Amino acid sequence: MSPQQAVAAVVVLAAGQGTRMRSTTPKVLHEMGGRSMLGHVLAAAAPLGAGTTLVVVGAGREAVAEHLAAVAPAARPVVQEEQRGSGHAAAVALAAVPDLEGPVLVVNGDAPLLTTGTLATLVDGHRAAGSVFTVLTAEVDDPTGLGRIVRGTDGDLLAIVEERDATDEQRAIREVNAGVYVANAATLRRVLAGLATDNAQGEQYLTDALAPLAEGGAPVAAVRAVDPDDVLGCNDRRELAARRRTLNDRVLDELMRSGVTVVDPATTWVDVTVTVEPDALLEPGVQLRGRTTVATGAVVGPDTTLVDTTVGEGASVVRSHVLGAVVGPRAVVGPFSYLRPGSDLARGAKVGAFVETKNVRVGEGSKVPHLSYVGDATIGRGANVGAATVFVNYDGVAKHHTTIGDHVRIGSDTMLVAPVTVGDGAYTAAGSVITQDVPPGAMGVARAPQRNVAGWVGRRRPGTAAAQAAAAATRPAEGAAGPGPVTEGADRPAAPDVDHEQ
Ligand code: UD1
Ligand code: CA
Secondary structure, eight states, rough: OOOSSSOSSEEEEEEEEOOGOOOSSSSGGEEEEEHHHHHHHHHHHHHGGOOEEEEEEEEEEEHHHHHHHHHHHTSSSEESSOOOOHHHHHHHHTTTTTOOSSSEEEEEEETTOHHHHHHHHHHHHHHHOOOOOEEEEHHHHOOOOEEEEEEETTTEEEEOOOGGOOOOHTTTTOOOEEEEEEEHHHHHHHHHTTTTOOTOOOOGGGGGHHHHHHTTOOEEEEOSSSSSGGOOOSSHHHHHHHHHHHHHHHHHHHHHTTTTTTTGGGOOOOOOOOOOOTTTOOOSSEEETTTOEEEETTTOOOEEEEEEOOOOTEEEEEOEESOOOOOOOOOOOSSSSOTTTTTTEEETTTTETEEEEEEEEEEETOOOESSEEEEEEOTTOOOOTTTTTEEBBSSSSSSSOEEHHHOOOTTOOOOEEEEEEOOTEEEEEEEEEEEEETTTTTTTOOSSEEEOOOOHHHSSSSSSSSHHHHHHHHHHHOOOOOOOOOOOOOOOOOOSSOOOOO
């Protein structure tokens, strides 16, 4: 053990069935705040700098081991073939590292609210007391289901008694076992080897390690957690929801203390992996997940989900769903936008209502204000993409790229059939199906010329309201000429024809 290591090893107990979760997912893999429960425990323990981290796996071992490889590749899974209790699990872990000496942190894998600070306090208390076995405890209002800390009249530690094995008098005790221990490796090995199974569950309880040590006069100790929430385990879905809420409250408290405005903490959910800068504002109904970062002055929400997304200074994202995107400084998104991975909006860009984007660079100040699909494209600066434009990127086999130059104006309802390029300063006519490149400064028109068939409604839909309205509109006024002639092929150049938001 090197001097900067607080403990020689960390052992996480994660082999239990988790029966009370009623889930096909192993209990410790249930997620809250952007990490699995196991991930939270490992993250809390990581700063202790243990040379060895062992995770005891059993129920759902393949899934847990696979998860470990992804989130904590340095941690080593140790298989407990049969779940014969927490004491047996700890013994199996120690057997995997026979040469290990020094203090070992043993922690339940279902304690997602543990903090590094609390673990460090436990380790310090263990060392200061010269203890061979130190248990983390907490004083709680409702100790139901937890192991009770039994002390003698002088306050000395005597035993940890599981609720099922406790007397009525012991059940009244409100100091409980957190399921977190620091013990000397050699002592723990020895005492675990002698554990009996004469308890209500017929298991080897890790908690039974304390009494024989205390009886034999070995130095044992208890350290009380300052925040009793830290030690709360999670055994069923109701506890999962409660722990998630507590974790979220902690994350939001920290953000608010740092200068972030959270309008409605009750409906705002932020993963522990998210960064939000001071003077950002989170409206109600916001979820910030994964590696999301929100810069100062940005406004997110209401009713917005951001996953692995970067939001720049002063940007705004309203009522939108955003995955793996970059929203540049002062860019504007929403309401009702769907940004998918690879969407990269430069400074001051705009993506508006009912627009879906994917794998696209939207250049500085460029706008896609309404009702469009923009996929696999590069859009230059100062361009405007008219309403209902579709970047037709998929031919049924492969995806193709569209390039839009600077200051281009794409007319409403343009189909840009990729691969295709619209040069700098070019226009496309509304309703065009653009299949060929449009050179810089040109107007691309690709639509059938309009022809009006005069009197068609009167002849083909006689007696309808439309026919009557048409008749009234075309009835010759006193002394005026009859209806106008058929106009065909009126080929005036088309401008992008809807009222674009500027
Ligand atoms: C345990 C403690 C209890 C404490 C509570 C804190 C015991 C006997 N009791 O109770 O005193 O108050 O935690 O939350 O330890 N495990 C294995 N292999 C097994 C059995 C369990 O790895 O064979 C693991 C579980 O995955 C879990 C941990 O050990 O992470 C504790 O087991 P669990 O069944 O959750 O114990 P509790 O009844 O919660
Ligand atoms: Ca538990």
